[in-house]
Amino acid sequence: MSLDNVDVFLRTVRDDLGLDLPDPSGADTALVDLPGWDSLNLLRLVALLEESGHRVPVHRLLEAQSLRDIHTLVKEYRR
Amino acid sequence: MSATAAERGTVYLAATGTALPGAPVDNTALAALLGISEEWIDLFVGTKTRHFGWDPATGEVRGTLADLCTEAAAQAMDGCGFGPADIEFLILATATPDTLLPTTAGEVADRLGLGHLPVFQIQAGCSGAIQAIDLGRTLVRGGHRAGLVVGGDVTHRFLSATPEAARMPREELVNYVLFGDGAGAAVLTDEPEGERVAVRAVLNSWTGQGRPPGQLLDWYGTTDRDSGRPMLAEDYKAIEEHVPTITAEILWELLGGLGWDLDDIGFLLPPQLSERMTARIVEGLPATSAREVSCVSETGNTGNALPFHQLDRLLPDFTPGSRALALCVESSRWFRAGLALEKV
Numbered sequence: 001m002s003l004d005n006v007d008v009f010l011r012t013v014r015d016d017l018g019l020d021l022p023d024p025s026g027a028d029t030a031l032v033d034l035p036g037w038d039s040l041n042l043l044r045l046v047a048l049l050e051e052s053g054h055r056v057p058v059h060r061l062l063e064a065q066s067l068r069d070i071h072t073l074v075k076e077y078r079r
Numbered sequence: 080m081s082a083t084a085a086e087r088g089t090v091y092l093a094a095t096g097t098a099l100p101g102a103p104v105d106n107t108a109l110a111a112l113l114g115i116s117e118e119w120i121d122l123f124v125g126t127k128t129r130h131f132g133w134d135p136a137t138g139e140v141r142g143t144l145a146d147l148c149t150e151a152a153a154q155a156m157d158g159c160g161f162g163p164a165d166i167e168f169l170i171l172a173t174a175t176p177d178t179l180l181p182t183t184a185g186e187v188a189d190r191l192g193l194g195h196l197p198v199f200q201i202q203a204g205c206s207g208a209i210q211a212i213d214l215g216r217t218l219v220r221g222g223h224r225a226g227l228v229v230g231g232d233v234t235h236r237f238l239s240a241t242p243e244a245a246r247m248p249r250e251e252l253v254n255y256v257l258f259g260d261g262a263g264a265a266v267l268t269d270e271p272e273g274e275r276v277a278v279r280a281v282l283n284s285w286t287g288q289g290r291p292p293g294q295l296l297d298w299y300g301t302t303d304r305d306s307g308r309p310m311l312a313e314d315y316k317a318i319e320e321h322v323p324t325i326t327a328e329i330l331w332e333l334l335g336g337l338g339w340d341l342d343d344i345g346f347l348l349p350p351q352l353s354e355r356m357t358a359r360i361v362e363g364l365p366a367t368s369a370r371e372v373s374c375v376s377e378t379g380n381t382g383n384a385l386p387f388h389q390l391d392r393l394l395p396d397f398t399p400g401s402r403a404l405a406l407c408v409e410s411s412r413w414f415r416a417g418l419a420l421e422k423v
Contacts, residue, residue, distance in 0.1 A: 018248060039123050040249035040315070046116045047245035058118040 129379025259379025263387020
């Protein structure tokens with residue numbers, strides 16, 4: 001299923017990155033408050049997005065405050 | 080003029096040598112190999128290139144640790160005009176020997192044409208070069224006139240040619256963007272020869288009591304080759320938190336032990352974790368006019384080889400009377416290490 005769907009995106013982040021997302025507020029939780037979120041998980045997320053055809057520049061992702069912000073970028077950078 | 084008691088106990092670096100396998104692998108190539116973002120490597124690691132003695136596309140090993148260490152050691156011997164008969168011991172430090180037995184140290188001794196001398200292998204990480212110099216200094220003080228200290232590491236057993244970066248544990252993935260292959264060496268002497276660099280102090284202190292490891296490197300054997308346990312893992316958060324502080328403590332300990340002032344130091348050789356991390360460590364040190372001597376941006380983190388590569392870069396600018404400090408932190412179980420050097 002497409003990562004354009006925010007629920008699919010969040011499930012991918014939860015399952016593939018192993019992040020323990022708060023439910024149901026995971027999308028809007030500040031990234032700095034997400035348990036386990038760090039630069040290495042950002043790297044893994046970028047790789048996951050590329051696998052799904054979304055090449056999002058890292059400097060754009062660094063502007064994101066939440067997973068919902070990242071998801072907005074994912075939709076913007078669809079190949 | 081007779082030598083003072085202190086000068087009689089002084090050990091000297093006469094020459095250095097270095098070896099890196101193959102062509103440099105830049106971030107574009109590394110990103111393509113790993114299926115990860117080149118921009119991320121640039122931003123968060125900063126290291127520009129590294130070298131691999133194996134084909135990143137196929138995993139084929141093209142150069143061994145013994146190849147690299149022999150090349151570096153031979154270069155060091157040539158640098159001070161020493162032949163095999165002049166070398167009275169060899170110490171090799173590594174975390175990644177070619178085989179557990181015979182030791183890589185013995186293999187390198189054979190290739191260099193050495194014989195009938197003590198040959199040691201030290202199992203170590205980023206402090207291994209200093210540990211080797213510390214042991215070498217003891218051997219010189221015990222009556223040996225000259226010897227080789229060598230350090231090197233290779234990555235082919237620990238980095239896969241076809242990783243799944245997105246699904247790899249963070250603690251393992253980080254190693255892929257940090258490390259490279261390389262070796263370095265130096266000749267130690269009991270009198271000023273060659274480059275005439277006096278080793279004024281060596282700090283070599285294990286401080287891992289009760290602390291979890293910051294870096295794990297494991298291996299599989301016949302009974303556990305199907306084990307899923309990680310072969311390597313780095314606690315990069317602990318390293319980011321503790322290494323800058325420990326580095327500053329090493330600096331002050333070396334200076335205090337010698338009664339030197341920070342202003343006396345012309346060259347600073349800081350820990351070489353990655354370009355970004357080394358920059359952060361240096362920013363955390365007290366302000367100094369000392370010139371930084373680093374190599375990690377071009378070599379990648381080559382573990383036991385790093386201080387030798389920094390020394391090799393120091394020597395052309397190290398004029399008589401100049402002083403330098405080399406600072407190393409081994410996070411495997413938290414070794415503090417360093418050198419205080421003076422050109423005579």
